[in-house]
Each structure stands twice: as structure tokens, then as C-alpha cells.
Amino acid sequence: MREASSSRCHPFGYPKDHGRTMLLQGLRWFVRWCSGLWHWLRRWIQPRPRTSWSSPRTSGPSRRPQAPPKPRWVRDEIVRLKALMPHAGCRTIMHTFNRRFAVRRQMTVGKTYVADTIRRQQYTILHRRRTLKHRVPRNLIWGMDLLTTTDTYGRQHLALAIVDHASRAGLCVQRLTDKSSWTIWHHLVTACRQYGCPRVLRTDNEAVFTSRALRLALTCVGIRLQHSEPGCPWQNGRVERLIGTLKQLLVHYAITDAASCDRALQQVRTVYNHLRPHQHLYGRTPAEVWAGVDVFAPTRQSRRWLRRWERQWEQFTELSIHGPG
Numbered sequence: 001m002r003e004a005s006s007s008r009c010h011p012f013g014y015p016k017d018h019g020r021t022m023l024l025q026g027l028r029w030f031v032r033w034c035s036g037l038w039h040w041l042r043r044w045i046q047p048r049p050r051t052s053w054s055s056p057r058t059s060g061p062s063r064r065p066q067a068p069p070k071p072r073w074v075r076d077e078i079v080r081l082k083a084l085m086p087h088a089g090c091r092t093i094m095h096t097f098n099r100r101f102a103v104r105r106q107m108t109v110g111k112t113y114v115a116d117t118i119r120r121q122q123y124t125i126l127h128r129r130r131t132l133k134h135r136v137p138r139n140l141i142w143g144m145d146l147l148t149t150t151d152t153y154g155r156q157h158l159a160l161a162i163v164d165h166a167s168r169a170g171l172c173v174q175r176l177t178d179k180s181s182w183t184i185w186h187h188l189v190t191a192c193r194q195y196g197c198p199r200v201l202r203t204d205n206e207a208v209f210t211s212r213a214l215r216l217a218l219t220c221v222g223i224r225l226q227h228s229e230p231g232c233p234w235q236n237g238r239v240e241r242l243i244g245t246l247k248q249l250l251v252h253y254a255i256t257d258a259a260s261c262d263r264a265l266q267q268v269r270t271v272y273n274h275l276r277p278h279q280h281l282y283g284r285t286p287a288e289v290w291a292g293v294d295v296f297a298p299t300r301q302s303r304r305w306l307r308r309w310e311r312q313w314e315q316f317t318e319l320s321i322h323g324p325g
Helices: 002-008 018-045 072-084 090-101 111-120 122-132 181-195 212-221 233-250 258-275 286-291 300-322
Strands: 141-150 156-164 170-175 200-203 224-227
Touching: 072 090, 072 111, 072 122, 090 111, 111 122, 141 233, 141 258, 156 181, 156 233, 156 258, 170 181, 170 233, 170 258, 181 212, 200 233, 212 224, 233 258, 258 286, 258 300
Parallel strands: 141 200, 200 224
Antiparallel strands: 141 156, 156 170
């Protein structure tokens, strides 16, 4: 028994495997020390980016400086893209900008920068949208329809209304003696001689506008005739809006016969074209848009025009309140 126990023990009282265990632990410690030394050398050779920077004023650590500001053309381009794509989000505008200028001008933007620019430039974007809006040239499309007004004796008077789509100018508001295609053709030719011929004439599906004689006459002069669908008056909405405005203005006039009806139609047409500002025209009158007059320009002529307009408008309002008498 003693021999067996002595054979399994170390001469100094330790097991025989104790030396091997100590050697393995030493090797593990040496490997860890070498790994730590290697990582420390890597950090020393390739330092990490600094989280704080010295301030030139306080000579102490401060926050990391912001990126340099973008050039002004970047902001203008984002404003232009937002004006062209009003329903596009910040991400779409960012991708559009980066696709155009990432390679050509080495410039990219982020979604946050686009959002901040759009939030700060709301007024500029709105103004740019107005300037970029498609302008329909005058004498491109005319709208034509019939209106009916009633005099004090209950008799109805039929009139022809023609409006230019671009300038909203009432080119013709004339009472008709009879409802025939040749009478309408006569007034249409008179308007064309005075203002020029349109390319397209848009009407509804009334029989007087769909007659073969009127279509043949318009084809001969090179005017294309368009008809709105049955039961869809909004497809010819500009002339319908003109008729509604004229009827509102005719309420202030006492119409007793055909002569008074002619005078009232002439006066309300003058008020509509020269005195009444239009919302779609940004506060200008149809006559100013037709003539190309910018009353908002700071010139002596525009101020004279504005004073004249104010005097005529005051006279019209006094006439509407107190009556012609």
C-alpha cells in the first residue's frame, strides 16, 4: 500500500500533473499578455478619431465641429426640385439630387439637410412654384357659352359669352337677337378680328354649337372645335365661371328692355376685365394680363394705373350701393 501511494505522489507532496498545469497556465498568461500588447500597439499606430477638439477661444475640449456649410447652389437646387415636385418627400429629393451631382460635381446631401432646407425655405419654394407654373399662351383656347338674364318684367334676354382661358379676359359679352348658328358666327368673327383667332374653341353640346354650318365655318378658318361631354359643365369651367361672375354683377343693374340690357352687359364686362382682380391671376385683372402689364412693379406708370383703378372701383362700389339714381 505504501509503495502504491508513493508511486502516485510527487517527492515533495504534489501530484505529478501539477507541473504540467502550471506550465499551461503560464502559457495562457503569456498569450494574453502578447495579445494585449498587440492591441495596444495597433491603437498607438492607428489612433481612433477624436471625440473632442480644442476650442481656439478656451483652449479646452469642445464638441466636434460641424461640417462645412453647403454651397449656395445646393440649397437653390433643392428648392427648385421641391418646387418641381411638390408632393415628393425628403428622401426622394435626396436621391434625385445625389443621382445628378454625386459624380458630376462630387456633392451629396442627406435627408436631414433636405428636410431642414425645405422647412426654412417655405416662402422661396412657394414663390418658385408660381414662377415655374406652366403659362398657357393667350389665344390658344377660347371658351364659349350662352347666358340668360331676366329683366324687371320677367322677360329673358339671351347673350353670348366668350372667354380666353389664359388671361381670363371676357372677349365678348353680347346680347343675341336670335339663337342661330349664323348669329353666333357673326359675333365670333367680330371677336376674332379684334383679338385674333384662337386655335381651339371649347363649347358644350347645345344644338347651336354642334350644327354642321358652324363646324364647317370653323374648319375653314383653322379653328378646332371641342365639345364637353354631356352633363359635364365643369369641363368648360372657365366660361361657366365668367357667366357666374357676370350674373352677380348684373344684379345691381335695373334691366327694363333690350337697350338697357346692352348697356348693363357692356358695363359689367368693363368691370370684369378692368376693375375686378382675379384670384388665379394673383390679384391682377384680365385686361392687365392680356396687355402684359405688371402692376406690382414699382414704376410711376404702375402707380398711376393703380390710382386710376382705385378711383374707378370706388365709383363702381358707390353705384352698386346707392344705385344708378
